[in-house]
Amino acid sequence: MIVAIDGPAASGKGTLARRLAEHFELRHLDTGLTYRAVAAALLAKGLPLGDEGVAIEIAQNLDLAHVDKTVLSAHEIGEAASRIAVLGGLREELVRLQKDFAAAPPGAVLDGRDIGTVVCPDATVKLFVTASPEARAERRTAEMVSKGQEAEYASVLEDLKRRDERDSQRTVAPMKQADDAHLLDTTEMDIETAFQAAVDIVSQACNA
Ligand SMILES: Nc1ncnc2c1ncn2[C@@H]1O[C@H](COP(=O)(O)OP(=O)(O)OP(=O)(O)O)[C@@H](O)[C@H]1O
Numbered sequence: 001m002i003v004a005i006d007g008p009a010a011s012g013k014g015t016l017a018r019r020l021a022e023h024f025e026l027r028h029l030d031t032g033l034t035y036r037a038v039a040a041a042l043l044a045k046g047l048p049l050g051d052e053g054v055a056i057e058i059a060q061n062l063d064l065a066h067v068d069k070t071v072l073s074a075h076e077i078g079e080a081a082s083r084i085a086v087l088g089g090l091r092e093e094l095v096r097l098q099k100d101f102a103a104a105p106p107g108a109v110l111d112g113r114d115i116g117t118v119v120c121p122d123a124t125v126k127l128f129v130t131a132s133p134e135a136r137a138e139r140r141t142a143e144m145v146s147k148g149q150e151a152e153y154a155s156v157l158e159d160l161k162r163r164d165e166r167d168s169q170r171t172v173a174p175m176k177q178a179d180d181a182h183l184l185d186t187t188e189m190d191i192e193t194a195f196q197a198a199v200d201i202v203s204q205a206c207n208a
């Protein structure tokens with residue numbers, strides 16, 4: 001079984017993907033981490049984010065088992081990841097890696113922006129998880145503050161909107177809801193309610 005989850009930044013797709021993977025005993029890949037890892041490596045080398053040749057080389061040598069998720073979760077790395085995510089050749093390389101992950105038994109939950117449309121178009125079930133920009137900014141601000149990071153709601157909201165705009169307007173594999181994806185709007189749901197709604201959608205799809 002393959003569960004494809006897409007949605008905008010801080011919509012809660014990663015939280016749901018992780019919990020669904022545990023619940024259904026599947027493997028989980030947060031594909032955003034692959035873009036973040038490449039962006040972080042370019043920044044560490046002091047190279048421009050548009051250097052696609054080097055970005056592809058980094059992607060070819062990515063070892064997902066050893067990425068530091070805490071370092072990669074930084075706000076500025078997310079911003080840089082979104083900038084390199086417009087590079088078509090780099091996407092091809094990362095999509096290959098993501099497809100390989102999805103194909104291995106016993107199945108997987110993948111979350112990102114183009115999982116239902118490009119990476120796993122034949123997924124068993126697809127979800128498009130969203131929430132209002134204001135709810136997402138509140139959640140992300142609270143998350144950053146809880147980690148001891150500086151965060152101001154207004155600028156987090158602005159950054160999220162800018163990132164959504166870039167991700168949904170790019171030419172290659174823009175973020176969008178697949179035609180056959182279930183829409184899950186969690187604006188008025190807490191994590192537990194959203195999780196139960198997601199379990200119901202996946203269970204129904206498996207029994208159909
Ligand atoms: N339904 C919800 N209600 C309240 N808080 C939530 C809900 N879902 C997720 N959160 C919280 O919102 C924050 C963002 O969630 P998460 O990291 O899962 O989003 P994401 O879509 O994977 O983000 P990104 O695209 O940046 O990787 C986390 O702090 C998470 O605990």
Ligand SMILES: Nc1ccn([C@@H]2O[C@H](COP(=O)(O)O)[C@@H](O)[C@H]2O)c(=O)n1
Binds near residue numbers: 009032036112163
């Ligand atoms: N399948 C994907 C996943 C991510 N991206 C890009 O990476 C950025 C960071 O992703 P997070 O989920 O970790 O926030 C994101 O803004 C996208 O630009 C992507 O293009 N495709």
